[in-house]
Amino acid sequence: MSTKYKAVEIDKAYFITITTVGWVDVFSRLSQKMVMIESLKYCQSQKGLTIFAYCLMSSHMHLFCRADGKLSISEIMRDLKKFTSKKIIETVQSEPESRREWMLDYFKKSCEHLIRDQNFKVWQDGYHAEEVFSNRWIKEKINYIHQNPVKEKIVTEPENYYFSSARNYADLDSALDVEVVFMGWDNHGV
DSSP: OOOTTSOOSTTOEEEEEEEBGGGOOGGGSHHHHHHHHHHHHHHHHHSOEEEEEEEEOSSEEEEEEEEOSSSOHHHHHHHHHHHHHHHHHHHHHHSOOTTHHHHHHHHHHTTTTOSSOOSOOOBOSSOEEEEOOSHHHHHHHHHHHHHHHHHTTSOSSGGGOTTBTHHHHTTOOOSSOOOOOOOSOOTTOO
């Protein structure tokens, strides 16, 4: 297995992207977003995940994070994706969802080629991870994460997007606590 975009060293910080299969807009409903937020909170408190920045978009999530040594980032991402896959399927099946039939069919077809016994596949295999190694790159990656909803024209200011750590950096109420990295920037992360 290639390690080019895998987090292989414990205690190093990584910029990580996880994406749904087919870039399906899974996180368009509050209940599905909260599955991710609650799962991240669990990973913070129980698995040793430190999050410096994040943004949950409709089909993917960016994280700037590190593992404190209890588990590796690879183990945490594996567990996070496995658990959230099950919970997302449960919410699609049980809560109001106009795309229910289509989504379940898509997730079912996405795992037909797999050797392992699996009924649904929500996440693309693996994750994209890049080690963040300099102050310049830290600032660049946090800014990139926070600008995602602005670039998608969801909001005009990063801190107005509730499911992003841009709110933490602007000292506003937020969905998830993060370790704010002070880099001498304004509340737009620039």
